[in-house]
Amino acid sequence: MPSPKTEPVHLTGEERAVLKSWARGRSLEAWRARRARIILELDGGATIGRVAELVGCSRTTVGKWRARFAADRIDGLEDAPRSGRPRAVSDEQVQALVDRTLHSKPANGDRAWSTRSAAQAAGMSQSTVSRVWRAFGLKPQAIDSWKLSTDPDFVDKVRDVVGLYMNPPENALVLAVDEKTQIQALDRTAPILPVLPTSPAKASHDYVRHGTTSLFAALDVASGSVITEHHARHTAAQFIGFLATIDKAVPKNLELHLVLDNYATHKTAKVHTWLLRHPRFHLHFTPTYSSWLNLVERWFAELTCRKLHGSAHRSVTELKADIQAWINQWNTDPKPFIWTKTADAIFESLAAYCTILNHTTDQPETSDSGH
Structure with missing residues (x-):
């Protein structure tokens, strides 16, 4: 037709x-x-x-x-607008829930609100409370650890270290240096069961200790490659030995700027004497309680998550060989960690924390009865 x-x-x-x-x-x-x-x-x-x-x-x-x-x-x-189901929770109820979550504690004495206690207090369902919390980024049960530095030279040290990361000197290598101590050779009391469909790998909760090692590492901030060395201890003598290893590994025409923490072995008289004989080394210390400023800590986190966590070793020798094999593989295709936060941005963040801290100290916590 x-x-x-x-x-x-x-x-x-x-x-x-x-x-x-x-x-x-x-x-x-x-x-x-x-x-x-x-x-x-x-x-x-x-x-x-x-x-x-x-x-x-x-x-x-x-x-x-x-x-x-x-x-x-x-x-x-275009699609015509659809009416949809009417909202069951008003803006005022959402605001009240957010205010209660931020400014009060449950009447039952719990440290923080749960979806169940908040839902009961607000007269909502747990799923509604959960959606509101996700929308506003609220996690009442979570606690992040932090600590303010008491270093009197905090500002100068932050500017110094961040300046090295974001604007490194010419004809020089910037290395983030630290020791990962007490890495344990742990062997499970039963074999680790492999990953299966719908089932993760399984390891026994108990283990046998077979000794420890300390890993000295120097992360090249520009390339992401690392210079490492294992030692049974982490005294000034071992630190000097690692400095000598760095000295041999890096071409002589480059100055060396090392970012370090304030560990006592980094500041002994013997270390000072060694540095006087090797003037191309320049040490830059992070402020106290500020290990987050040392980029090698980020690399240690990669080592822990990707190699050490959940692994099993029957001896320190086996542990060291396994770590070294992973490091060698890392250095075949290293990935640098790019520092993006300026010193001023760091100070602004800390000022915000201090403001919150002062406000929290001044305002006593209140308890919410849910009525």
Whole structure:
């Protein structure tokens, strides 16, 4: 049966360009591209039946979008707004829940709100409380650890270290240096069961200790490669030995700037004497309680998560060999850790913490009865 005659569709140049971009766009929704093709085919003179055949839809669909376009042009091709289910929780209730979470404690004496206690106090469901908390980034049960530095030279040291990371000196190598001490060779009392479908690897909760090692590491901030050395202890003598290893590994024409923490072995008279004989070494100390400023700690976290966590070793020799094999593999394709936060941004963050701390100290905690 032939298609009924309808008024032809006539596009302006601008409309045609928009619809062609919709029809070609791979990132747009499929429904938008189909509707654009329908109108473009109609503009080309095709009948409703022919368009349905070309696009792969029913005549009713073609007629619907032709009528919508005739009435509202391109805006008519958008989905009409849907009413949806009315909101069960008002903005005022959400605000009250957020305020209660931030400024009060449960009446039952718990340290922090749970979804159950907050839902009971607010007269909401647990799922609603959970959605509101996620929307506002609230995690009442979580606690992050932090500590303010008491170093009187905190500001100068932060500017010094961050300056090395973000604007390193020419003809020099910046190395973040530290020791990861007391790495234990632990062997499980039973073999570790492998990963299976729907089941993670399983290890016995108990283990046997077979000794420890200390890993000295110097992370090249620019390239991400590391110089490492194992020692049974981490005294000044071992630290000097590691400095000598660095001295041999790095070309003599480069100055060496080492970022270090304030561990006592880094500041002994013997270390000072060694440095006087090796003037290309320049030590830069992080402020006290500020290990987060030393980028090698980030590399230690990679070592722990990707190699040491959950591993088993029957001797210190086996542990050291396993660590060294992983380090060698890391150095074949090292990945630097890029420092992006300026010293001023760090000071602003700490000032915000101090403001919160002062406010918390001044305001006593209140308990919420839920009424």
